[in-house]
Amino acid sequence: MKAEKFPTEKQTVKKQGWKDIPEGGIITRAASAKMNKTGSWRAFRPVIDESKCINCAMCVLNCPDNAIPFRDGKRGPVNLDYCKGCGICASVCPVKCIKMEEETKFRK
């Protein structure tokens, strides 16, 4: 286990002082949630067996973070910048082609 190695993304963001931020913690630009890469929270990663996937898009519709794209009628790869590893995709998959694997396996 090398858990101390992540998260790393947030540590590199340059933080501002109290004199430089808007008052009351308001956010003055749109879509700033994109900057908050919640993928660093992930303890389990969804791994999709492409040979079994029937492209039903149940995982796409049920993902609470919209981290599984669907374009031109095809499911894309999981966006690991935002996937928190909740496992809902694996749970709702009708053919059980998504397996949740320990994140540490991929972070060595």
Place this chain on the structure above:
Amino acid sequence: MAAKGKTVPLTGNYAIAEAMRQINPDVVAAYPITPQTSIVETFSKFANDGRVDTEIVRVESEHSAMSACVGASMAGARAMTATCSAGLALMYEIVGVASGLRCPIVMPVANRAISAPINIHCDHSDSMGARDLGWIQIYNETAQEAYENVFLALKLAEHPDIQLPVMVCEDGFITSHCVQNVRIYDDAVMKKFAGERKPIHSLLDLKEPISVGAIELQDYFFETKRQQQDAMEKVPKVYLEVAEELSKITGNKYGFFEEYKMKDAEAVIVTMSSAAGTTRAVVDKMRNEGKKVGLLKIRLFRPFPYEEVARALSKAKNVAVLDRSMSFGAHAPLYGEIRNALYEMEKKPGLQSYVFGLGGRDLLESHVRQAFNDMLTGKVSREKRYLGLREASE
């Protein structure tokens, strides 16, 4: 421009409702609670009679009242509510949200005891319990003062350097329900003074969209709290500016505190709200008897004017602080602040704590006289003293 106005017999609550009528806020969301109720009841009549354009939001609790005010305020509206005691306690969570989000909400508070035992009468345990929630607090002796300070509070709250909510406190029943002569200044003059709110940010501003109430964890929360402290530290300067502007209309003075016969006073009582009236009467009587006594009435409790208070008390021999609430296991709130204020002084006056008037217990002239006599004879100690409390059965 001085405004003549007219003098009418009004309760403190009615006088505050008159101020709200002249301000004509965009939104008032409130829930009835004794003894605040008649503020919002009277104001609702004004709204029903078409004398204001205010959107009245009838909510199911004070938690919702303050929530509606916060939402309205963040949308750029001028929002007001009023409460006390259990109502203030129930809205507690959102009271902190209002100051944290920098909503310039003005909220009259008709001070009432916090239960239990349940009690509807005056003490300051409700607003004192909320003194560290980031609101400006102004305590008022009379209906007149409460009426005028609603305007002061409004301009102070909405000042671009401040953007903080304000509690305008009056003593429940004693001030809120007793009829006094109140000078209500001309509508046109007061409306002009109140003006329109100019929000810095607004949820309804499509050109500069904002998100409000987002989470801030270890990385930014501390910085946001530091900003609140900065705004509080700017209050005294802006308070005096607004006070000067208001003074041009009313001819009255609005210092952080009032000094009454303090110049050569050896024995001084420091207190707030309606107790100052009783104390002033005793000062007059004892002055006629040749006793050098004086009164320091604190108006601005948050932010607390430590240096100015220390200067005002620098010539006194002994100072009695009369608190209308307790801080169980600690110094009473006002006494604690006065004690703090004196810390840097080289020659400190004697200081004595008295608690009085909990749950609406009357403060009698004899109680005030007793405290003055203690100060005149040097009976000062670190013990906690109580005025009007039975030590044994009568």
